[in-house]
Amino acid sequence: MTSTEDPSQTASGAVPPKREMQDFEKVLEKSATSVANFEEDRLSPLKRFHHFLHAYPTAAPALVLGLAVIGFALVAGDRFLTPFNLSLVLQQVTIIGIIGVAQTLIILTAGIDLSVGAIMVLSSVVMGKLAITAGLPVPLAFGAGIITGMLCGLINGILVTLVRLPPFIVTLGTWSIFFALNLWYSGSQTIRSQEIAANAGFLQFLGTPIDVMGARITYGTVMMILLFCIIWYALNRTAWGRHVYAVGDDPDAARLSGINSSRILLSVYIVAGLICAIGGWALIGRIGSISPQAGQTANLDSITAVVIGGTSLFGGRGSIFGTLIGALIVGIFRNGLALSGVDVLWQEFTIGLLIIVAVGIDQWIRKVSS
Amino acid sequence: MTAAVKPILEAHGLVKRYGRVTAIDHAEFELYPGEILAVIGDNGAGKSSLIKALTGALIPDAGEILLDGKPIQFRSPMEAREAGIETVYQQLALSPALSIADNLFLGREKVKPGILGSVFRMLDRKAMQAEARAKLSELGLLTIQNINQAVETLSGGQRQGVAVARAAAFGSRIVFLDEPTAALGVKESRRVLELMLDVKRRGMPIVLISHNMPHVFEVADRIHIHRLGKRIAVIDPRQYSMSDAVAIMTGAMPPPGMQVAA
Numbered sequence: 326m327t328s329t330e331d332p333s334q335t336a337s338g339a340v341p342p343k344r345e346m347q348d349f350e351k352v353l354e355k356s357a358t359s360v361a362n363f364e365e366d367r368l369s370p371l372k373r374f375h376h377f378l379h380a381y382p383t384a385a386p387a388l389v390l391g392l393a394v395i396g397f398a399l400v401a402g403d404r405f406l407t408p409f410n411l412s413l414v415l416q417q418v419t420i421i422g423i424i425g426v427a428q429t430l431i432i433l434t435a436g437i438d439l440s441v442g443a444i445m446v447l448s449s450v451v452m453g454k455l456a457i458t459a460g461l462p463v464p465l466a467f468g469a470g471i472i473t474g475m476l477c478g479l480i481n482g483i484l485v486t487l488v489r490l491p492p493f494i495v496t497l498g499t500w501s502i503f504f505a506l507n508l509w510y511s512g513s514q515t516i517r518s519q520e521i522a523a524n525a526g527f528l529q530f531l532g533t534p535i536d537v538m539g540a541r542i543t544y545g546t547v548m549m550i551l552l553f554c555i556i557w558y559a560l561n562r563t564a565w566g567r568h569v570y571a572v573g574d575d576p577d578a579a580r581l582s583g584i585n586s587s588r589i590l591l592s593v594y595i596v597a598g599l600i601c602a603i604g605g606w607a608l609i610g611r612i613g614s615i616s617p618q619a620g621q622t623a624n625l626d627s628i629t630a631v632v633i634g635g636t637s638l639f640g641g642r643g644s645i646f647g648t649l650i651g652a653l654i655v656g657i658f659r660n661g662l663a664l665s666g667v668d669v670l671w672q673e674f675t676i677g678l679l680i681i682v683a684v685g686i687d688q689w690i691r692k693v694s695s
Numbered sequence: 696m697t698a699a700v701k702p703i704l705e706a707h708g709l710v711k712r713y714g715r716v717t718a719i720d721h722a723e724f725e726l727y728p729g730e731i732l733a734v735i736g737d738n739g740a741g742k743s744s745l746i747k748a749l750t751g752a753l754i755p756d757a758g759e760i761l762l763d764g765k766p767i768q769f770r771s772p773m774e775a776r777e778a779g780i781e782t783v784y785q786q787l788a789l790s791p792a793l794s795i796a797d798n799l800f801l802g803r804e805k806v807k808p809g810i811l812g813s814v815f816r817m818l819d820r821k822a823m824q825a826e827a828r829a830k831l832s833e834l835g836l837l838t839i840q841n842i843n844q845a846v847e848t849l850s851g852g853q854r855q856g857v858a859v860a861r862a863a864a865f866g867s868r869i870v871f872l873d874e875p876t877a878a879l880g881v882k883e884s885r886r887v888l889e890l891m892l893d894v895k896r897r898g899m900p901i902v903l904i905s906h907n908m909p910h911v912f913e914v915a916d917r918i919h920i921h922r923l924g925k926r927i928a929v930i931d932p933r934q935y936s937m938s939d940a941v942a943i944m945t946g947a948m949p950p951p952g953m954q955v956a957a
Binding site: 349376379380558562563564565567568570571574575577578579581582583584641642 | 772773776782784786788789790791792793797801802803804806815816817818820845848881
């Protein structure tokens with residue numbers, strides 16, 4: 326001890342002795358002593374439902390989908406509830422579903438991608454132009470289309486991570502840029518279905534129908550479901566997926582946990598680009614021809630599917646199958662309302678209502694901790 | 696402790712300048728095995744910069760850091776963590792939407808053995824959950840039902856508990872706690888203090904950065920007082936009062952000439 330002061334002088338009186346509780350804390354002895362016991366309080370039914378929705382974000386949209394199917398079955402019964410009609414809905418949501426997978430990944434990172442539709446069409450145009458107009462071997466043209474999609478994603482990713490621009494602005498810009506490139510490269514010309522069938526049938530492969538017991542789906546639908554399963558696996562069973570959620574949830578916390586946020590974001594944008602390119606391939610199958618004007622509504626429709634599917638626009642929350650359910654809800658409502666003889670404008674009205682209700686529910690679910 | 700005990704972590708002559716501002720001015724630092732060392736200092740005294748330098752979040756311009764007597768340089772928090780230095784930041788660094796188990800293993804996930812892990816990168820969730828449960832019960836943190844509960848459904852103290860558990864759990868050798876009780880209520884602060892003493896009993900040294908004098912004086916073995924970018928004193932909390940510490944910290948009282956023998 327090098328101090329010259331008298332210890333007793335300072336250690337007495339007002340100074341509480343070491344290793345003892347503060348006076349005001351004495352009463353705590355009677356309270357619980359474990360540090361973080363995760364006790365379950367008795368919850369009211371509403372609170373329990375709240376926690377249930379929080380733990381299972383897909384539950385709410387699944388409920389809506391179930392109710393919609395039951396409702397339309399009652400209203401438009403025999404025409405609605407046939408294998409053919411329901412499989413038709415599946416076919417109709419194929420493109421939105423695939424693009425929705427890409428959009429979900431981006432939105433989970435608290436971003437948004439307005440360029441998904443443009444990337445999809447650009448990829449399909451590259452495939453078609455190289456295979457038909459340039460006469461390249463089909464696998465090469467196909468590969469070039471896929472790489473185009475990934476490059477577009479890479480550009481978005483670089484602008485978001487390295488240049489640090491907000492995803493909304495980046496993809497608003499690249500939406501126009503990719504769309505303009507697409508018009509320039511295609512010369513605004515549509516490649517006709519017969520030409521593709523004759524020279525590059527593989528590009529239409531995803532349009533091949535499969536008939537099972539009166540239902541008709543296409544390989545495109547199978548591809549969509551496959552993509553959902555693959556991305557579900559990646560998000561829920563690999564470290565990469567956990568990191569995607571963590572980055573979207575709280576980027577600072579993720580960084581402090583040792584996650585390289587930029588690398589995760591960049592990979593997400595590239596994977597989204599890849600999925601959009603596959604969407605482009607499915608688009609050729611769906612419409613037969615390759616048109617630079619196709620898929621104009623894919624951007625906003627994919628966001629609609631993601632949001633109705635219960636994924637939070639603020640990132641870090643949601644599930645990939647929610648998007649499939651979201652896309653199906655939109656498909657079922659359009660189809661069911663049409664079969665019930667409701668005017669198209671009320672279909673749009675209903676979809677708009679669903680979006681707002683979905684986001685409202687999301688906000689409510691997020692308050693679970695309070 | 697005797698003079699024969701070597702510091703586990705020490706720093707000599709650390710300097711960090713930001714333009715004309717000197718955040719760390721030839722600072723000294725020593726942490727001995729098994730102790731709780733509190734670092735106190737007024738706002739702007741440079742204690743954050745010092746802690747950042749010691750945990751790899753900041754690269755000092757000059758000076759040396761020794762871990763177990765061997766010189767070491769951290770270029771990132773990851774490198775410090777790999778060397779066994781864990782930090783619980785004030786903002787906790789937990790991902791609210793992820794589960795307790797996910798958070799404990801965030802950034803160091805385990806994959807399944809064999810081809811499932813090497814090719815398909817499949818996480819070994821069972822092993823991680825079991826280990827998370829074991830780690831939490833080890834620290835008496837668990838009377839648990841649900842390790843897969845989202846962290847955001849926990850209270851502030853419970854989150855702090857998870858964060859401390861994560862820092863103390865993974866073969867780490869030193870834990871830095873930055874204002875662990877700043878955002879907590881009375882009862883929760885008490886639990887976190889007990890948790891700190893518990894971690895100490897298990898032999899792990901803790902560096903506690905805090906403004907809360909009662910908490911500092913209750914748990915610390917030694918108090919490192921930082922002022923104007925350097926360590927001006929190390930005091931024994933049994934021999935000085937809180938007001939002395941505050942007086943030294945703010946310059947109202949001259950620091951006792953030398954540090955207390957360890």
